[in-house]
Amino acid sequence: MGPIHLVQPQEEEPPALHTRAMDNLRYIRETMERATAFTAISGWGLVAIGITALAAGLVSGQQKSFKGWLTIWLAEAVVALLIAGWSMDRKARVTKTPLLSGPGRKVVFSLSPPLFAGAILSLVLYRAGSTNAIPGLWLLLYGTGVITGGVFSVSVVPIMGLGFMALGAATLFLPPAFANWFMAVGFGGLHIVFGVIIARRYGG
Numbered sequence: 001m002g003p004i005h006l007v008q009p010q011e012e013e014p015p016a017l018h019t020r021a022m023d024n025l026r027y028i029r030e031t032m033e034r035a036t037a038f039t040a041i042s043g044w045g046l047v048a049i050g051i052t053a054l055a056a057g058l059v060s061g062q063q064k065s066f067k068g069w070l071t072i073w074l075a076e077a078v079v080a081l082l083i084a085g086w087s088m089d090r091k092a093r094v095t096k097t098p099l100l101s102g103p104g105r106k107v108v109f110s111l112s113p114p115l116f117a118g119a120i121l122s123l124v125l126y127r128a129g130s131t132n133a134i135p136g137l138w139l140l141l142y143g144t145g146v147i148t149g150g151v152f153s154v155s156v157v158p159i160m161g162l163g164f165m166a167l168g169a170a171t172l173f174l175p176p177a178f179a180n181w182f183m184a185v186g187f188g189g190l191h192i193v194f195g196v197i198i199a200r201r202y203g204g
Contacts, residue, residue: 040097040104041153043199045087049080050191057184066131073138073183080187091204111149114141133172135179139186140168154202160194 056076063069091097118141122134143164150157164186171182 040088040092040095041157041198042087042091042204043195043197043202044204045083046191046195046198048083050188050195052076052079053191054184054188057180057188061180069180094204106152107149110152111145114145114148117141132176132179135183136168136171139164139171139182143168154198156194156197160190163190
């Protein structure tokens, strides 16, 4: 009877060090992206804002005075702000994303200065009688705010901001008769198009 040899089970080789390191780096990167991106922007909220802006464009285009035109668009701004606040709060509750998180505050602080500057410059232009420049100014500075705030949000938001800036620049150099329709295309059309993209890619 020959000697008995014990057969030791083969141990699985541990994963290579570089493989584990790459997995860890990937996990850290994905975690940081989720933590630093403000994802509570509601795509369907932007669509609703776009629809009301198109309606405002139709109504304001029939006004015979600048004051009437201005009143319609200022009312639209209030409506848009209410829709944005409600829709973002709703999406934040569904996705359990705090609105006042670090990224959320960064978006607000980055968006606010261009809008504040636009309000001040609009008042100056109105008092100076240069009202034809106001629509282009609004589009241009709103686009600037969307870009600066969008840096802390999903990647498609700054692209939307570039679209607003392009429309604003064109509006400043085109005849005043086109200004209201460029406002409708910007605040209406761009919000609808990019709202649908955000809703489909980033949920709601």
